[in-house]
Amino acid sequence: MNTASRSTLPEKPAAFGQAILIIDDEAVLTRNIATYLQRLGWTTQVAGSAEEGLELYPSFRPDIVLLDHNLPGQTGLEALVKLRAMDAEARVVLMTGNGGIELAVSAIKQGAADYLAKPLALSELRLLLERLLAQGRLQSRVEYYRQREANHSGLDKIIGESSQVTALRERVCLLVSAERQLSDDNPPSVLIQGETGTGKELVARALHFGGARASQPFVELNCGALPPQLIEAELFGYEKGAFTDARQRKIGLVEAASGGTLFLDEIGEADPATQVKLLKLLEDRSFRRLGGIREQRANVRVIAATHRPLEQMVREGRFRADLYFRLRIIEVPVPALRERGTDVLLLARHFLQWHAQRYRRELPELGEELLLPLQRYPWPGNVRELRNAIEQALLLAPGPRIGLREFGFLSTAGSQQPPQGSGDDDDADDLNLERAERRLVQRALQRSGSNVTQAAKLLGISRDTLRYRMERLNLRDEDAA
Numbered sequence: 380m381n382t383a384s385r386s387t388l389p390e391k392p393a394a395f396g397q398a399i400l401i402i403d404d405e406a407v408l409t410r411n412i413a414t415y416l417q418r419l420g421w422t423t424q425v426a427g428s429a430e431e432g433l434e435l436y437p438s439f440r441p442d443i444v445l446l447d448h449n450l451p452g453q454t455g456l457e458a459l460v461k462l463r464a465m466d467a468e469a470r471v472v473l474m475t476g477n478g479g480i481e482l483a484v485s486a487i488k489q490g491a492a493d494y495l496a497k498p499l500a501l502s503e504l505r506l507l508l509e510r511l512l513a514q515g516r517l518q519s520r521v522e523y524y525r526q527r528e529a530n531h532s533g534l535d536k537i538i539g540e541s542s543q544v545t546a547l548r549e550r551v552c553l554l555v556s557a558e559r560q561l562s563d564d565n566p567p568s569v570l571i572q573g574e575t576g577t578g579k580e581l582v583a584r585a586l587h588f589g590g591a592r593a594s595q596p597f598v599e600l601n602c603g604a605l606p607p608q609l610i611e612a613e614l615f616g617y618e619k620g621a622f623t624d625a626r627q628r629k630i631g632l633v634e635a636a637s638g639g640t641l642f643l644d645e646i647g648e649a650d651p652a653t654q655v656k657l658l659k660l661l662e663d664r665s666f667r668r669l670g671g672i673r674e675q676r677a678n679v680r681v682i683a684a685t686h687r688p689l690e691q692m693v694r695e696g697r698f699r700a701d702l703y704f705r706l707r708i709i710e711v712p713v714p715a716l717r718e719r720g721t722d723v724l725l726l727a728r729h730f731l732q733w734h735a736q737r738y739r740r741e742l743p744e745l746g747e748e749l750l751l752p753l754q755r756y757p758w759p760g761n762v763r764e765l766r767n768a769i770e771q772a773l774l775l776a777p778g779p780r781i782g783l784r785e786f787g788f789l790s791t792a793g794s795q796q797p798p799q800g801s802g803d804d805d806d807a808d809d810l811n812l813e814r815a816e817r818r819l820v821q822r823a824l825q826r827s828g829s830n831v832t833q834a835a836k837l838l839g840i841s842r843d844t845l846r847y848r849m850e851r852l853n854l855r856d857e858d859a860a
């Protein structure tokens with residue numbers, strides 16, 4: 380974990396555990412504190428002056444500094460400023476003798492984590508330190524996960540050398556640099572459009588983690604995954620008692636994403652009521668918790684994505700025109716995989732390497748006979764389908780080579796034929812198991828009017844099994860044949 384990302388000091392040694400630096404010229408008191416804290420299993424070091432403490436700090440790298448205000452030479456407040464200049468993450472507790480509330484306020488303003496009035500009660504000191512240390516651990520953990528997420532999200536993660544993908548990366552790059560120059564805190568909404576599995580989320584992440592809000596949260600909501608009543612509660616939160624199950628107040632995703640990005644995936648699935656609320660969020664930059672009376676400022680940057688033809692949906696009256704125009708201030712189209720030429724091979728090799736690492740397998744060779752069929756196949760599920768197909772092939776391959784045998788669906792007709800299944804009569808002689816499964820699932824969805832429960836009944840399998848198979852086949856509810 381990187382606990383000192385904003386510090387110019389070297390990385391804190393991992394074995395330090397909980398370390399406290401006590402800076403105070405009262406020798407008896409410091410000895411007592413040090414003995415007490417050591418008995419709790421903590422490491423301590425003592426400095427008799429601010430100068431000595433400032434010198435010790437870089438090599439000791441304490442978790443917390445206990446800093447007396449009344450020091451010879453310079454005050455604790457002055458030393459606090461120097462400590463924070465040396466390490467913006469330094470957590471300092473100022474011990475105040477008789478400075479009163481004004482001194483405490485100044486200390487907090489200068490970045491002290493807390494203050495304690497002398498004479499100290501050791502038990503009180505212990506409680507305070509434990510609380511600060513727990514907060515520190517939580518912060519480190521949050522920072523660790525944020526950093527890990529950031530490392531997996533960047534322009535360089537969008538693989539491809541085709542002109543389409545190069546243009547996409549350039550567009551993202553231009554946007555990110557323009558936003559870094561933005562003089563206010565209101566970056567434009569972005570609408571990412573592309574077929575399912577083309578990498579829309581990857582683009583959204585690259586925009587967030589490359590931009591000025593990178594150190595703030597990236598929060599995602601899939602508008603198609605929740606019923607409308609739940610979406611509102613999820614987005615805006617609720618007050619206690621707002622509805623029967625609202626036993627306590629809950630903050631929503633808009634608040635959770637404050638300062639960062641709210642990624643609205645599958646925006647085309649948002650129902651009319653949610654569309655109105657989203658429009659208000661974007662227009663007024665304000666929202667209200669369910670059951671709440673207070674209007675709150677929203678500080679989120681909205682990035683939306685959809686595989687639906689939103690413009691057409693607007694024409695057909697199925698999506699609000701005002702919301703559409705508000706969302707697509709900047710448009711980022713993401714090309715389908717079949718339009719990316721040899722990128723499919725680049726991606727296939729990338730996923731092969733990735734899955735081989737995951738399964739601790741030796742990297743297999745991709746058979747020459749696959750190169751053309753892989754490029755000709757239409758990849759209706761795009762990059763996600765390719766990723767899953769490579770995983771399956773790797774697991775099915777008996778040896779260190781992957782060939783046509785592992786890509787059953789590519790073998791016929793150089794894969795000119797899309798595998799979705801075109802019609803009952805045409806498919807009758809096609810015995811390929813995966814295509815037959817796809818056809819059956821699509822037909823069941825069609826007959827049930829995309830009702831998954833109904834379709835599962837027709838197929839004689841459970842709803843969960845059908846969901847699982849749909850995910851595997853990259854099918855959605857509306858993908859009826």
Ligand SMILES: Nc1ncnc2c1ncn2[C@@H]1O[C@H](COP(=O)(O)OP(=O)(O)OP(=O)(O)O)[C@@H](O)[C@H]1O
Binds near residue numbers: 537580726
């Ligand atoms: N150009 C790319 N380079 C590397 N990996 C990619 C690329 N495009 C997509 N992927 C990978 O493909 C998978 C699907 O991508 P992603 O979830 O971003 O697609 P999506 O368009 O948001 O899908 P959906 O429409 O279902 O929400 C992810 O594992 C992603 O990392």
